[in-house]
Amino acid sequence: MRSKILSILMLGLLLLSAACSAQPAASVPTEAVEEQAAAPAAEAEAEAPAEARTLTVLAAASLTESFTELGQLFEAQNEGVTVALSFAGSQALAEQLGQGAAADVFASASTKYMTAVVDAGRVNADDAQTFAYNKLVVIYPKDNPGELTQLQDLAKSGLMVILADETVPVGKYSQEFLDKASADESFGSDFKENVLANVVSFEDNVKAVVTKITLGEADAGIVYVTDITADAAESIGTLDIPDELNSIGTYPIAPVADSQNADLAASFVSFVLSDEGQAVLAKYGFVNATAE
Template identity: 55%
Template sequence: MVCCLLVLLTGCGRAQQESAQATAAEDAVTLTVFAAASLTDAFGEIKSVFQAANPGVTVAFNFAGSNQLATQIGEGAPADVFASANAAQMDAAVESGRIDADAAAIFATNRLVVVYPADNPAGIAALPDLAAPDTLIVLAAEEVPAGRYSLEFLNLASADPALGASFKEAVLGNVASYEENVRSVLNKVSLGEADAGIVYASDLIGVEDVASLEIPGALNVVAEYPIASLNDSAQAEAAAGFIALLLSDKGQTILANYGFGPIR
């Protein structure tokens, strides 16, 4: 009789444990975040903080150029949150109908910087050096936010008498390749496959095999990063929480630690 009772109790315990595990599995949530490649490192820490505060929620990232992400959203790719490196790609996602027109909020800013290998084979010391003949330059493609911002910088620079009207044309004449995202630009420079490139200030955090040249404020472009949840997301609550973390003091501090500027 005692043996039968123990068997029954053991069976009940297992059943309760299995039921609890099944319930936990059913309650588990995966939050899919589409994010600009320049956010890779900062969002890694944001993920850890968010998941610690939200047990049962797993954040899955899709990092790429914002233009690629906007295209994927327009084609119906499953996503819950979109963090873009510029307004144009967020607008494209809005036009797809999957993000409401008033949903986006700016959560970070960034600035451009010239980057070159640490051993500096081309002797890059000032902006005019980018226009010197036979200097190998890599830029993000025009379709990518970093590429668009880079062209804006070159337009401003060519209007500066100190650099001259031919500066943009000379720099573009030195471009060896246009990359699909800003991280690819940084990688090519760090590997010594280019003499210089233009990336975000945030891309330099923790990178030791490159050096940088500041672009003066009058010629620089402030990149604004908008974020929004998708209106067809099945994880609306988790998406709102993720965005709220980014906009909070804690989230802003994490972003600042990775080289991003404050919300203006």
């Protein structure tokens, strides 16, 4: 009888133990599971590097220093973006675009060449905006071999003068200055003729004029005031051209119509026109164009 009772008690204990171990585990809310699964994906997305993209900007040679800085600032503000800058005379850049060269932004030193690329179908006319103005200045080697003291001295017999070619914006503006001066009694009607007789070379961009004068290859040249960089100023002297005789260079900029980076191109143009962009241009001597 006693063994029967013990058997019943042991069976009861076994059944009680099995019942306890069969209790269901506490359930985890569905939302928590989804959040845990999404967390690694979100972290991976946040850690992924920005897509590498290149923005190609064709810019007039006189913009070399200012656009180099603008490009660096734009890269710093746009992760993964590289600004590829190509500098040359505006006429050469317009010709490249007319022949189908791939680019995203065009910045010209003359409305003439912006109009040319509009006519070629590479830029929409409504997208072109003036972003800066520039002025002319006469430069000469620091030791002043031509003994220049006034603008009239450009017409002295035997002086060696270097100008940009008339197809280059600064060359065209230089010719306009000579025309205005020749109409001024203090210069004489033959001033332009005499100056052109002194020209020993016509260069295809303004930087070439600066370089040759700093090297002492001629007695005088005409460039933009923005070309008098800190380095150039150590090797050259200047003669100012008064506003009534000067020709103001107008600089337009526009995104290229078939740009493969249309959003970046528009952003770069906006950056150049912004207060920050205009401050950089002013630092290099350009006249603000957005305060009109």
